[in-house]
Structures are given as C-alpha cells and as structure tokens.
Amino acid sequence: MSSRIIIFDDNQERLNSVAMLLNLSDDFTCSGTFHNANNLVADITNSKPELVLMDIDMPGVDGIEATKLVRKHFDALPVIIQTNFEEDERIFGSLRAGANGYLLKKTSPERFLESLREALDGGAPMTGSIAVKVLQHFSTQTQTKNNYNLTEREKHILSFLVKGYSYKLIAAECGITYNTVNNHIRNIYDKLYVNSATEAVSLAIKQRLV
Template identity: 85%
Template sequence: MRSRIIIFDDNQERLNSVAMLLNLSAGFTCNGTFPNANNLVADISSSKPDLVLMDIDMPGLNGIDATKLVRKHFDALPVLIQTNFEEDERIFGSLRAGANGYILKKTSPERFLESLREVLDGGAPITGSIAAKVLKHFSAESQAKKDYHLTEREKHILGFLVKGYSYKLIASACGITYNTVNNHIRNIYDKLYVNSATEAVSLAIKERLV
C-alpha cells in the first residue's frame, strides 16, 4: 500500500520534481501539490494525506504558521518541514509549531525518501547539521542561569548573607536601616522560594546568583 503525500511549496519546479520522485518510488504516491497554504484545511480535507511536506517560505501563510494550523485541525497528521535554510529561529520555530522533522531541500533523494519513511514510522528526522544546532541550543539552555528577578540591591544584600553578615552588619555596610534590610531579605526569600537564610545562601551558591 502506498503512503499518500501532499506537498506545499511555492516553487513549481520543486513541486513537480518531488511529485515525480514520489510517484516513481515504491511505497509513495503524491496526492496533491499546492503553491501555498492559504486553503490548507480544505486542501488536506480533500486529499486525505498520510503525510504533509511543508515548505517553510511561502506567500501568504508561511510553513510554520501552516504547521500550527495542521496541529489544530489534524492533530495526528505528520508534517515534515523542507527548507533551504538552517537558521536557528526557523528550526526551533518549526519544532515548536509541531513539525515532525526538518530537512534541507538539498538532501539527497535517498535520504529524503528515508526521512519520509521515518516520519511515517513515528520518527523525527533532522539532518546532521540541524541536529547539532538542536543539541547546542539545549546545552546552552541547561547551562543558563534561572532568572529570579532580583534587583541589584537584593543581589548585593544576598551577597552579604553568603559572606555570613548579620542583618545589623548588612544595614551598616549598605547605609540603610535594620528594618529596610529585613524588608529586602523577605523579598529575596519570596523570589527564591525559600524560608530561611540558610536556604537562600545554599541556593545562591548553587545557582551562582552572586
């Protein structure tokens, strides 16, 4: 049984060549080619595909917004994004929109067909260079400090807590009253979600907040 594929791409030559490749390849048939995604819901409803090949740059509705629309109306329908670009914003925009994979148009026909099979089998194909970008992105995210939205004054006071200063010594060092120090520290506790100076100091050291 052949899997039904439809293609959204504003490049007519690309539409024709991919459609021909699909129809000449075992296990696939091109069920429709569309130069834009402006009538996406109707086009998908009438062609009943097993997989959507989506160009990222099209007039009117772009591929990322079109993918979001697929997710809204055809939740389980796989979408494979095709593009000429490897820009981080496009990659992560596509993945956040719910794309099942992201491949470059320069991908070889063999790898292209393999990617289609992967998506249909529940996989999520991406090219090696894009995979490297994804790994780098998540590595950077994991290393990024969590923002607790401490003010500069609060960070300064937290720094004194880490050094073991008492409220009285902090007040003297900062030129403010004891009550003001107490108010700042209460705000610090609230922002760090802690209940004591020990917890605040421990978190400050762990997260390198000061």
C-alpha cells in the first residue's frame, strides 16, 4: 500500500523527475502533478493525496498562498515546501502558512524520500540549513533582549499597559493610587526611552519584556 503524493511545480522537468522518483519507490505513488495552484482545492479534492509537495515559486497563486489554502480546506493534509533558495522571508512565510516541512531541492533522493515518510508520520522534516535559520530566529530575539533595568513593579505595571488597562484600572489592580501608577509609568518611559503608552507597549512586546 503506497502513499498518494501530489506535486505542484511550474517546472515541467522537475515535475517529471520527482514524479518518477516517487513512482520508482516502493512506498509512494504520484497521484497528480500540477503546474500551478490556481485550482488547488479542486485538484486536491479530485486526487485525494495523503501529502502535498509544493514548489514555492509559481505564477498565479504562489506556494505560500497555496499552503494557506491547504491548511484552510484540508486541515490535516501535510504540505512539504520545496525550493531552490533559502530566503528568510519565504522560509518564515511558509512556516507561518502552516507548512509541515521545508526542503531544498538539492536534497538527495534518499533524504528526500525519508523526509516524506517522516512527514506522513507526523514529523517536520527540514533541511539542516533551514533548521538553523529557524533556531536562529528564536535566539536572535534574545540577543537584543536588554532588560532596561526595569524593577519588578515596573515590569508588572508595563504588563498591564500591554493588556490595555487604563491608569485607573492599574491603580485598582495593584492597590496603589492613580498618582503612583502615573509615577511608575514615567519611570518606565524614562528607562525605555519612549514617551507614550503605545511606544512602550510596542517595545515591550517586540523585545519580550513581558
């Protein structure tokens, strides 16, 4: 019993070679090849795949949009993105779109087939260099994480600001007066080098101060 795979790729040569690779394998069958994702929902409905291989560069509906559509209409259907390039924008765009894996086209046939098995098994296959970028995405956020020397009280009040609480409400929540809240907020602004609540909230969220 082999798993049904379909491929979206605007490159005919690539489409043929991947389909052939799949059909030569024991455990996969290529049950559809498409040059674009303009009729994606109908194409998937008709071909009933167990996994979708998606090229990222396609005319019309691109691979990222197409992945979003798959997520929307076929919730559990795994999508593996394939591309020649490793641009951050596209990688993170694809991941946000809900892709289950991200492979460079230069991946070896063995590793490629192994990745499909992994994805069908509920895994998230990624080319090594992609995994590195993903991890860096996390750590770079901490790199810039200065604490600005906010006191506990200030952090607490900042967190209320982020929730959209008014001075009055913060005062009530903290059991201090409106005036004291006002003072703490000034001090927060001084330390963060901002001069409005919106700036403080923006910075707090982006730099993970809360």
